[in-house]
Amino acid sequence: MPYSNFASMPCTLSRPAALLGERWTLLLLRQIFLGTRRFEDFQATMDISRSVLTDRLNVLLQENVLKRVPYHEDGRTRHEYRLTEKGRDLYPVLMALRTWGEKWMAPDEEETFQLHHRDCGGGVRAKVECTECAAELTARDVEVTARP
Amino acid sequence: MPYSNFASMPCTLSRPAALLGERWTLLLLRQIFLGTRRFEDFQATMDISRSVLTDRLNVLLQENVLKRVPYHEDGRTRHEYRLTEKGRDLYPVLMALRTWGEKWMAPDEEETFQLHHRDCGGGVRAKVECTECAAELTARDVEVTARP
């Protein structure tokens, strides 16, 4: 099975993993959540090659993670890439990466940005919880049942 | 900046994103969380090329996400790949992917596996919360502060 077939497997974990597991895609999403919207800005801040950037943006458009939105600047019509609701829902994925990075990869120096809850100023962290009893869960608390 | 340099950026989001954003790495972790431990089994269930599998496993070993553990079978000593504590801590990342997949990519048919809290049988979901007030957060509730 080639890599791309995981994108069509009937598994709700392998399909997102195959989509976001392509090179640059997670870094692109990070940039989008940090506020970057335009082709030129992605290219400049990430130093990704233009052809690959085009490809990744198109994949995310096709998957309905991003949408192209027209806007006006100097009286000209341009387009920018924005998250859809589906795209915004990827926030927990990025936050889970960051929570892990904070714990296990924190560099000695300062970070490049900080996150705060607008209402109370608190920090942000990702966690896994039980939909019934609301307990916080680790891998050991969860049982996997194969469906044959 | 080539892709690999993101792995050494002083950013607790871009470093994990660059590590897990390499092709096959997320799918490999999925397989590990589902219980696969041995080279041959990874190769068979994922149909990844052997040389790339070797490379990805070595990267995860170097990053201390996996460890090689000896075991005995038929009186022979072999090795298997197991999660370290750092690796197990990636569980929220995988669960965030799955929670997203359940909502936005659920296939019409059944899934390949189900997850249940051992204690109460409930489902599993990832979420983002405030470390102060414990409110559940979305991207809109969070303010990004750049550190220059």
Place this chain on the structure above:
DNA sequence: TAGCTGAGTTCGAAAATCGAACGCAAGGGA
């Protein structure tokens, strides 16, 4: 001694990525 098995390694072909140049449409200014 020969064969099998798990775990890689090697190597030529194919695919993905890179970087630099090119294309193009919409203004703006002369």
Place this chain on the structure above:
DNA sequence: TCCCTTGCGTTCGATTTTCGAACTCAGCTA
């Protein structure tokens, strides 16, 4: 009108990755 600039891609040849099949090697086993 003609030329210049900007934003947003596209194209193309060179370099890296990935692929897939064959090969290696060590430790049993028959």
